Amino acid sequence: MTFTNTRVKLASRPVGLPQPANLDIETIEMPPLTEGQVLVKLNFISLDPAMRGWMNEGKSYIRPIQLGEVFRAGSAGQVVESQNPAFAVGDYVTGNLGVQQYAVVGAGATDPSSPEYLLKVDTSIAPLEAYLATLGMPGLTAYFGLLDTGQPKEGETVVVSGAAGAVGSVVGQIAKLKGCHVVGIAGDQAKVDYCVNELGFDACINYKTEDVNKALRAACPKGIDVYFDNVGGEILDVALAQLRFKARVVICGAISQYNNTTPVKGPSNYLSLLVNRARMEGIIVFDNAANYGTAAREMAGWIHEGKLRSPKVHVEHGIENFLPALLKLFSGENFGKLVLAP
Numbered sequence: 515m516t517f518t519n520t521r522v523k524l525a526s527r528p529v530g531l532p533q534p535a536n537l538d539i540e541t542i543e544m545p546p547l548t549e550g551q552v553l554v555k556l557n558f559i560s561l562d563p564a565m566r567g568w569m570n571e572g573k574s575y576i577r578p579i580q581l582g583e584v585f586r587a588g589s590a591g592q593v594v595e596s597q598n599p600a601f602a603v604g605d606y607v608t609g610n611l612g613v614q615q616y617a618v619v620g621a622g623a624t625d626p627s628s629p630e631y632l633l634k635v636d637t638s639i640a641p642l643e644a645y646l647a648t649l650g651m652p653g654l655t656a657y658f659g660l661l662d663t664g665q666p667k668e669g670e671t672v673v674v675s676g677a678a679g680a681v682g683s684v685v686g687q688i689a690k691l692k693g694c695h696v697v698g699i700a701g702d703q704a705k706v707d708y709c710v711n712e713l714g715f716d717a718c719i720n721y722k723t724e725d726v727n728k729a730l731r732a733a734c735p736k737g738i739d740v741y742f743d744n745v746g747g748e749i750l751d752v753a754l755a756q757l758r759f760k761a762r763v764v765i766c767g768a769i770s771q772y773n774n775t776t777p778v779k780g781p782s783n784y785l786s787l788l789v790n791r792a793r794m795e796g797i798i799v800f801d802n803a804a805n806y807g808t809a810a811r812e813m814a815g816w817i818h819e820g821k822l823r824s825p826k827v828h829v830e831h832g833i834e835n836f837l838p839a840l841l842k843l844f845s846g847e848n849f850g851k852l853v854l855a856p
Contacts, residue, residue, distance in 0.1 A: 517544040520833045521614030522585045528569055550621040553595040559613055559854040560588040560646040561840050563767055575798045585613040588651055590642050600624045607632040608645045613836055615856045647851040648824040649810055651799055652680035657809045659797035660685050664740040664764045668693035671734045676744030677718055678705035680851035683825040685742045686715050697733045701846040727752050747779050754783035761792040826850030
């Protein structure tokens, strides 16, 4: 059977917000499989703020996407043809499959150390899209970033920005599981209400309508023990000013800064780290790959017990809509985990 694949490539490096001219959308005929290969039809493509950073040239925690290369993305789909005995037609898998409708994966499909690695998933436990959210990279980022880097203790105050997002919503729930007082920061009232009424946060601040400094002082009268940062910029500065002794600041992302055309705004209140003998540390989920299985099993158990809810999944449709869908992350239009159904 012949398959036609539409895929998105990086044509040029953007300055500021990405534009259509920065991308190239092409359609090709997929070649026949050779021995050891697997053909996957993508059902969902994960859209994440980090994608903007991958478009830039320069040193980072992962190599930039090369010009002319299919845009990197975590994806989930179903095997439709296989010349690899480890995978049968009908298997559901996740992997680094790119922004396209179909992906051919080679011999690395069974090697956990390979960028081609495919992970089989059980859709009877959770829907396929959940493996790009709570049981995927966002959930694992929240798990390791909070528990290993933030190290919350019962009774402490945990504040998370981007609280209604794919990472932040899981951070807040795990913090509640650990007996913490949890305060979120989000960008509209629906997201604020969701964090408090559905996810069980103790409070959530609307940074667009409230004075974040005053609201944080009211919600965290003893100060902040763990601040999990997804946005950077001014909100990071406000949180730094309210740290407690031996506080921990987890730097997961800085979505407010990704499309800057001027230098990134660094924290001006960093001396609070010195005064409070606090620490600030970055989290990259790939550093914890050896423990993915343990984390996923624990979170799956929490989901089964009703202690952890998967974030809302916001689905956009059509491979041609990749760019406008991605930009929703930076305008705040998405709600929960954003995915593209190609």
